[in-house]
Amino acid sequence: MIKEYRTIQEVAGPLMLVKNVEGVTYNELGEIELPSGERRRCKVLEVNGDNVLVQLFENSAGINLEYSKVRFLGHSLELGVSEDMLGRIFSGMGVPIDGGPEIIPEKRLSIDGLPMNPAARDYPNEFIQTGVSAIDGLNTLVRGQKLPIFSGSGLPHAKLAAQIARQARVISNDDSKFAVVFAAIGITFEEADFFISDFKRTGAIDRTVLFVNLANDPAIERISTPRMALTAAEYLAFEKDMHVLVILTDITNYAEALREVSAARKEVPGRRGYPGYLYTDLATIYERAGRKLDAKGSITMIPILTMPEDDKTHPIPDLTGYITEGQIILSRELYRKNVLPPIDVLPSLSRLKDKGIGAGKTREDHANTMNQLFAAYARGKDAKELMTILGEAALSDIDKLYAKFADEFEKRYVAQGFSANRGISETLEIGWELLSILPKTELKRIKTEYIDKYLPNQNTDTPAKAE
Numbered sequence: 386m387i388k389e390y391r392t393i394q395e396v397a398g399p400l401m402l403v404k405n406v407e408g409v410t411y412n413e414l415g416e417i418e419l420p421s422g423e424r425r426r427c428k429v430l431e432v433n434g435d436n437v438l439v440q441l442f443e444n445s446a447g448i449n450l451e452y453s454k455v456r457f458l459g460h461s462l463e464l465g466v467s468e469d470m471l472g473r474i475f476s477g478m479g480v481p482i483d484g485g486p487e488i489i490p491e492k493r494l495s496i497d498g499l500p501m502n503p504a505a506r507d508y509p510n511e512f513i514q515t516g517v518s519a520i521d522g523l524n525t526l527v528r529g530q531k532l533p534i535f536s537g538s539g540l541p542h543a544k545l546a547a548q549i550a551r552q553a554r555v556i557s558n559d560d561s562k563f564a565v566v567f568a569a570i571g572i573t574f575e576e577a578d579f580f581i582s583d584f585k586r587t588g589a590i591d592r593t594v595l596f597v598n599l600a601n602d603p604a605i606e607r608i609s610t611p612r613m614a615l616t617a618a619e620y621l622a623f624e625k626d627m628h629v630l631v632i633l634t635d636i637t638n639y640a641e642a643l644r645e646v647s648a649a650r651k652e653v654p655g656r657r658g659y660p661g662y663l664y665t666d667l668a669t670i671y672e673r674a675g676r677k678l679d680a681k682g683s684i685t686m687i688p689i690l691t692m693p694e695d696d697k698t699h700p701i702p703d704l705t706g707y708i709t710e711g712q713i714i715l716s717r718e719l720y721r722k723n724v725l726p727p728i729d730v731l732p733s734l735s736r737l738k739d740k741g742i743g744a745g746k747t748r749e750d751h752a753n754t755m756n757q758l759f760a761a762y763a764r765g766k767d768a769k770e771l772m773t774i775l776g777e778a779a780l781s782d783i784d785k786l787y788a789k790f791a792d793e794f795e796k797r798y799v800a801q802g803f804s805a806n807r808g809i810s811e812t813l814e815i816g817w818e819l820l821s822i823l824p825k826t827e828l829k830r831i832k833t834e835y836i837d838k839y840l841p842n843q844n845t846d847t848p849a850k851a852e
Contacts, residue, residue, distance in 0.1 A: 389418075389454045394436075396445045398649040399605055401427065403455050404436050412461045412497065415439055420452040426478075427455075428462060428605070430650070440646060442478065442605050461497055464613050465490025466620040470594045471564060474581060477598030477610035496612040498619060498673050507676040509710075512741040513630070513685060516552035516806035517545070519728035519799050520735075522816060523755055524713055526685065527741035528555055528628060529676035531709040533636075533688045535702050537695040540715045543576055544803045545726045546634050546689055551589040552806045555628045562682075564627045565589070568596040568614035571607050571638025594621075600638075607642035615673045615684075622682035629682065631674065634689035636667075640701045656700045664704045671708045711735040724800040731763060747809045750839055753831040754816045758794070760830060761823060765791025783827070790822045817841060 388407070395402040401417075415427040425448075431438040439455075464479045467490050474483035479496075481487060509529035514521055526532050536542035550565045569580055577597050584590040594617050598610040611633050621627040633639075640659060647660035655661035674686035688709070692702050695717060706712055716729035742751040765787040772780055772788060780788065798815055801807060807815075817839050820828060828836055 387456050387458065389456045391451075391454055393448070393450045393453055393455060396448055396450070399441050399445065399603065399646060400430070400649050401439050401441060401445065401448070401455075402436065403439060406435055406437050406457070409437050409457050413457050414460060414462050415455055415457045417441070417448065418454045418456070419447055420449055421447070423447070426462075429457070438650070440605050441603070442609075443603055461495045462609060463493040464496055464616045465493050466617060467491045468621075468625060470617055471621075472591050472593070474595045474597060475613070477568075477570070477596055477602060477606040477613065479596070479613045482597065492620075494616050494620060496609060496616045497669075498612070498616060501672065501675055501677065505677050505679070507678045508740070509676060509683075509685075509737050510740040510746075511555060512746045512809070513628075514552075514554055514556050514809055515549045516808070517548065517726065517728070518801055518807050518812040518815065519726070519730050519733075520549075520713060521747075521807070521809050522751075522798070522812040523730050523738075523758060524711065524733045524735040525738035525741050525747075526553075526687075526735065527737040528685050529674065529683045530711075530735070530737050531671050531674045531686045531688070532711050532713065532735055533690060533702075533705050533709050534713045534715065535697065535705075536689060536691050536715045537717055538691050538693075540691075540717065540720055540727065541725065541803070542634065542689050542691070542715060543572075543579060545715075545728075546632050546687070547580055547583045548726070548803045549687060550584070550593065550630070550632055551587050553630050556809070562627050563592065564621050564629050565593045566596075566614045566618040566621070566629055566631045567593055568598075568611050568631070568633045570598050570610050570633065570635055571600050571602075571642065572598070572635065573600055594618075604642035604645045607639055608646070611636075611639060611670050615670065618684050619673065622684045623677060623680045624682075626681040629684050631684055631686045632689065633670075633686070636688045636690035636705065637693070637701055640667075659700050663700060664707070667704055668708050671705070710737050719795065719799070722795070724795050725802055726799075728799055730759070730799065731766070748813055750831070750835040751809075751813060753835055754813060754820070754839075757820060757828055757830040758798075758816050761787060761790050761820065761827070762794050765789075765794065783824075786823055790819060793822060794819055813839075 392404040394404050413429045417425045426442040427439040429437050430440045467488050476482050509527040511528040513526045513528050554563050596614045618629045618631045622629045644659050674684045676683040693699050711734040713733045714729045716727045719727035768784040768788040821842050
């Protein structure tokens with residue numbers, strides 16, 4: 386039997402203290418009934434004897450300590466799941482907001498999920514094509530991987546996120562088994578409208594489950610939104626055998642909400658005021674991605690976060706880098722040069738890229754061309770810096786070619802725009818065309834058989850003069 390309590394002792398911001406309760410457990414869902422009959426939800430944060438501290442999902446305005454009632458429902462926050470979720474738009478609390486009917490759930494699942502047993506994990510080894518050359522060719526995304534995008538304030542990460550959601554697919558599998566779960570956390574109304582209209586315009590909405598939490602929604606809803614999205618993803622992946630790509634933007638807004646609640650609880654702050662358990666909390670989100678040995682489906686995750694002051698050592702990107710398998714970094718310098726998407730390939734990294742490329746996955750020459758492009762671009766950047774300091778006359782002919790290569794690489798390989806969807810073969814061909822700028826003798830990281838087979842124009846060993 387559910388009991389009602391009229392023992393609300395104190396309300397402070399998003400927190401409320403209730404005394405003299407029985408049988409209430411951590412994370413249990415509660416319901417507050419106001420004198421007007423309005424009902425609001427809350428979650429148990431802390432249990433101390435017969436006192437509980439609860440966190441409100443909505444604001445605390447209008448809660449009368451004497452006349453408001455609280456009841457605890459005996460279960461944690463749940464999401465009703467069904468395949469009918471595909472093509473629908475939900476709030477951060479899992480309520481449909483697209484004007485469509487309520488979802489008739491096949492089952493209700495706790496949003497906290499279940500930790501994946503490390504022994505039951507299967508190693509990620511299958512290529513996911515995003516249609517973005519700087520990712521597919523050089524920092525490859527692999528099915529089951531966690532690959533975050535580190536952005537900065539004002540950089541077009543929202544457009545890149547929409548492009549990946551629109552274009553991503555597992556090329557060795559039927560497209561109908563691929564789904565995208567997109568969680569927008571703490572974004573503005575304009576950003577939300579951009580995502581929704583872009584998905585509807587391109588038809589990507591048909592294979593997408595979209596969760597939208599706006600900046601003016603309560604902080605606690607922001608904390609629940611990624612967990613709602615991952616619960617939907619786990620259902621589609623492990624019960625409906627789909628390959629699910631989860632995109633979470635913006636993790637920085639999530640961490641700010643966590644800090645806000647931690648401050649309200651008067652917890653001892655850690656680095657830059659964030660709670661000391663930030664690493665653990667982020668891990669409970671990121672580690673829900675992966676592949677299982679006994680399941681056909683998988684969850685691949687791309688969390689997107691804006692680095693405060695473009696600082697990679699800030700706690701949010703720093704801890705994210707520890708938990709995930711690499712990072713894609715957006716460059717403000719490239720953005721100023723109108724290179725879109727402004728992906729800085731040199732500091733970017735995909736730790737699992739070698740597992741998802743090669744014969745039978747992408748193409749036999751992929752690893753060799755990837756390494757050669759990295760090396761040539763790095764040397765070209767060095768040559769351009771030298772040119773800035775000493776002038777072009779100080780460069781050798783070969784250094785001038787590398788400087789030209791770096792410019793062409795940014796212009797043709799990285800700067801593809803937000804609408805171009807390049808297949809992996811097209812990406813590799815563009816790479817070979819760029820490498821043809823250099824003489825054969827400089828292609829030291831590629832097997833001779835691949836040079837003979839794929840290099841266009843078969844340039845001579847003598848360096849040509851840069852134009």
